[in-house]
Amino acid sequence: xxxxxxxxxxxxxxxxxxxxxxxxxxxxxxxxxxxxxxxxxxxxxxxxxxxxxxxxxxxxxxxxxxxxxxxxxxxxxxxxxxxxxxxxxxxxxxxxxxxxxxxxxxxxxxxxxxxxxxxxxxxxxxxxxxxxxxxxxxxxxxxxxxxxxxxxxxxxxxxxx
Amino acid sequence: xxxxxxxxxxxxxxxxxxxxxxxxxxxxxxxxxxxxxxxxxxxxxxxxxxxxxxxxxxxxxxxxxxxxxxxxxxxxxxxxxxxxxxxxxxxxxxxxxxxxxxxxxxxxxxxxxxxxxxxxxxxxxxxxxxxxxxxxxxxxxxxxxxxxxxxxxxxxxxxxxxxxxxxxxxxxxxxxxxxxxxxxxxxxxxxxxxxxxxxxxxxxxxxxxxxxxxxxxxxxxxxxxxxxxxxxxxxxxxxxxxxxxxxxxxxxxxxxxxxxxxxxxxxxxxxxxxxxxxxxxxxxxxxxxxxxxxxxxxxxxxxxxxxxxxxxxxxxxxxxxxxxxxxxxxxxxxxxxxxxxxxxxxxxxxxxxxxxxxxxxxxxxxxxxxxxxxxxxxxxxxxxxxxxxxxxxxxxxxxxxxxxxx
Numbered sequence: 064x065x066x067x068x069x070x071x072x073x074x075x076x077x078x079x080x081x082x083x084x085x086x087x088x089x090x091x092x093x094x095x096x097x098x099x100x101x102x103x104x105x106x107x108x109x110x111x112x113x114x115x116x117x118x119x120x121x122x123x124x125x126x127x128x129x130x131x132x133x134x135x136x137x138x139x140x141x142x143x144x145x146x147x148x149x150x151x152x153x154x155x156x157x158x159x160x161x162x163x164x165x166x167x168x169x170x171x172x173x174x175x176x177x178x179x180x181x182x183x184x185x186x187x188x189x190x191x192x193x194x195x196x197x198x199x200x201x202x203x204x205x206x207x208x209x210x211x212x213x214x215x216x217x218x219x220x221x222x223x224x
Numbered sequence: 225x226x227x228x229x230x231x232x233x234x235x236x237x238x239x240x241x242x243x244x245x246x247x248x249x250x251x252x253x254x255x256x257x258x259x260x261x262x263x264x265x266x267x268x269x270x271x272x273x274x275x276x277x278x279x280x281x282x283x284x285x286x287x288x289x290x291x292x293x294x295x296x297x298x299x300x301x302x303x304x305x306x307x308x309x310x311x312x313x314x315x316x317x318x319x320x321x322x323x324x325x326x327x328x329x330x331x332x333x334x335x336x337x338x339x340x341x342x343x344x345x346x347x348x349x350x351x352x353x354x355x356x357x358x359x360x361x362x363x364x365x366x367x368x369x370x371x372x373x374x375x376x377x378x379x380x381x382x383x384x385x386x387x388x389x390x391x392x393x394x395x396x397x398x399x400x401x402x403x404x405x406x407x408x409x410x411x412x413x414x415x416x417x418x419x420x421x422x423x424x425x426x427x428x429x430x431x432x433x434x435x436x437x438x439x440x441x442x443x444x445x446x447x448x449x450x451x452x453x454x455x456x457x458x459x460x461x462x463x464x465x466x467x468x469x470x471x472x473x474x475x476x477x478x479x480x481x482x483x484x485x486x487x488x489x490x491x492x493x494x495x496x497x498x499x500x501x502x503x504x505x506x507x508x509x510x511x512x513x514x515x516x517x518x519x520x521x522x523x524x525x526x527x528x529x530x531x532x533x534x535x536x537x538x539x540x541x542x543x544x545x546x547x548x549x550x551x552x553x554x555x556x557x558x559x560x561x562x563x564x565x566x567x568x569x570x571x572x573x574x575x576x577x578x579x580x581x582x583x584x585x586x587x588x589x590x591x592x593x594x595x596x597x598x599x600x601x602x603x604x605x606x607x608x609x610x611x612x613x614x615x616x617x618x619x620x621x622x623x624x625x626x627x628x629x630x
Binding site for chain 2: 156157158160161164165166167171175182183184205206207208209210211212214217218219220221222224
């Protein structure tokens with residue numbers, strides 16, 4: 064009798080133990096699925112047609128001074144010695160576009176810088192002045208166009224009237 | 225965010241002017257909300273410009289048209305060039321906007337509210353040609369400093385406003401008045417509040433003309449923000465820089481106005497002709513007044529190909545500063561022979577005039593159609609670049625388009 068009761072109790076405990084394990088497993092798996100759904104509600108990892116490149120996000124700061132095909136993407140300046148000094152000193156007040164449009168020799172850049180210092184609050188450029196002027200006259204030299212240039216870049220089209 | 229505060233402080237009227245369209249459901253728009261259109265850094269959307277406009281500079285904004293975009297008789301906003309010396313004002317409070325007339329030569333200083341100006345003085349509407357003094361600068365050799373405008377810094381819109389003369393008569397002007405100078409709400413590029421980006425003007429004789437107006441409407445609507453909302457000077461036929469935008473104050477001076485970009489070399493050309501590249505002392509530079517005679521072929525767009533035997537119908541506009549255009553001619557043989565165009569009279573003084581012609585070509589091949597206008601004094605456009613000047617102003621050389629007969 065005593066042994067019978069003891070065996071029954073033992074079986075009951077074993078049953079309870081199995082049920083507890085099962086419940087824990089079910090809750091555990093449910094929790095894993097739930098967490099996964101929170102992280103990836105679209106179940107994108109299960110889809111094979113999602114291009115990997117779309118998931119890659121590059122921090123913006125890494126791109127800030129990116130050079131592409133020899134051009135500083137943010138400003139459009141040609142990547143060459145003196146470029147960053149020019150970006151730092153010449154694009155605070157106005158766009159780099161204003162700099163690149165203007166093709167001047169050393170003497171005229173000097174007088175333009177002096178004019179900006181006298182009237183536009185440009186600071187003393189110190190040793191950078193020579194670096195900047197050298198960058199500009201090397202990469203954006205004056206072009207000879209004569210008294211009238213030929214027409215270029217014509218996009219031909221059929222005129223229908 | 226600056227833009228946010230601008231929107232929060234400015235009236236919805238200002239927003240509408242900036243966008244150029246009515247904001248539907250604007251009463252439902254949360255206070256301080258920046259409409260998506262204004263968050264855009266795309267200048268074509270921001271200023272409501274044609275996508276074929278060319279951006280020369282994005283700080284400050286300088287954008288020009290191409291010839292074929294200027295085909296309309298009265299230029300719509302989408303084709304009007306944007307020229308800024310400073311930053312476009314961000315806080316336009318139109319309800320409290322005032323205009324003050326001061327200076328050495330006023331009998332007493334006087335301030336008007338915008339609504340007072342509109343109700344007190346008679347309204348006038350004129351079509352007036354405005355051309356940037358530096359239009360065509362890109363062609364000078366040696367190159368001249370500044371935004372490298374090609375041909376698109378000109379337009380003729382319809383302006384509605386009050387005569388500056390009527391306001392000055394109401395204020396009372398002394399006999400020693402020489403010049404007027406404007407002061408405006410735009411911000412210096414360095415954001416230094418003690419500096420003005422530009423403060424120009426003109427002699428009293430120009431100030432007192434019928435067509436010199438303080439405008440509050442362009443093409444029948446509020447002036448778009450980039451073009452001077454809510455009030456600007458319009459002085460047709462002179463460098464467009466005389467037509468100050470975002471007008472807050474006019475000084476009547478007993479000397480030639482000495483504001484920013486009136487002195488030194490700005491908007492000045494050598495008083496005597498100089499060789500290309502020659503150095504010119506500041507005191508030998510003279511202020512530009514009336515713009516020279518000029519024309520533009522606005523149809524067809526350059527690059528037209530047409531079959532042999534077909535006539536080419538061209539059209540365009542011509543203008544001559546203070547003067548009228550007397551004739552426009554075209555040439556298809558690089559100026560060896562010229563033929564007359566049909567030329568219309570101006571809608572009013574200082575409005576550009578429309579010309580047209582039907583051209584036959586003798587054989588297949590490459591042609592250039594050149595247009596040449598002559599003013600009422602018998603002065604014509606040069607085919608080559610006019611006299612070189614250090615700042616590259618007043619290039620009125622003939623416009624041309626390329627045509628192929630196949």
